[in-house]
Amino acid sequence: MAEFKLRIRRYDPESGKPPYWDEHTVELEPHRSVLEGLLQAKGTTDGSIGVRCSCRAAICGSCGVRINGRPGLACHTHLDDAQYRAKDGVIEVEPMGNMPVIKDLIVDMDAVHWKKVQRVTPWLINKEPVPEREYIVPRESMIDVTQSMACIQCGACVSDCLTLEVDPLFVGPAALAKTYRFVGDPRDAAHEQRLKDLAEDPHGIYSCTHCFQCIEACPKGVAPMSQIMRLRRIAGSDFAINDRNNGYRHEHAYVENIRRNGLLHEADLLPDSYGGKFHPRAVPALLSSLPAISKALLRRKVTPAKALLHPHKAPDGVKRIYDIVEGRDERIELNLYITGTDEDNAEPVVAS
Ligand code: SF4
Ligand code: SF4
């Protein structure tokens, strides 16, 4: 047995009082979970602590909280580990971010997370005609969607999503990972409609800023950002969906920019994304970016010479990479979630 100090963020919106920190000392074996610590504090010293849990085995997704500033499952975080990572030896537990607090550590998942999941039609729209018996699905296809199927809907990725912080309407990492679960499933009849819907939505697949936070946050290795990038690749490359948000053209401009310069030449990126400096679509975008451009010039993050000249030329090595990738008959999608090979007849192993 050892003593652990928990600093819990308390808040009751109905009380009219601001949030505050509340400390409790619990005595448990070090390998016990933060959830067990919270439940001991609730059971022995303060029954009013609001905390949600169910399975206590990292499978129901109920106990999502922030521990020492990072999102995670309280039932899947050992007390000794949490204490080691705490800045002053006191384990800090707060409610998840980007969702309103109902009480203490309980957030309103309905208001944000579930609403977004409902937005993406989270069920299979089956192909017709319905076979007399089961649909036969290639094994590789099911392996391909295993990663997105591993989601337990805990909301940790939603809590940490940087885009959601500035754009609450963003469909978000969990709902978009859920979308891949159906777009990657050959039994689903609505791949193109799903992708077109989320490409044309100004808060859809092209709103993700590629920040990796959801990959870091996810306790189940779903890697929502990777699923979003796969949705983009399928939307752009397989269905040629040229969306009104300029997402597809922006990605294309990015690829061409690196092909030309070897390094990203940012000054060209925006005009190229809109069809070139003098394209009618580019003018309003350039004008609206003037405040950001002026700030960058004032802070010497960019100089007029750097912006107008092309200091880099792509070396031959970069061109060779493009030739190899574009010379392939099929796009290679790496699913790093599954390891193992067919050759030795080994069953695929799901990485933990
Ligand atoms: S990678 Fe995209 S979806 Fe994931 S947290 Fe960052 S902005 Fe959100
Ligand atoms: S993707 Fe991961 S972090 Fe996000 S809800 Fe699912 S299990 Fe939780």
Ligand code: FES
């Ligand atoms: S209580 Fe079910 S995931 Fe933690």
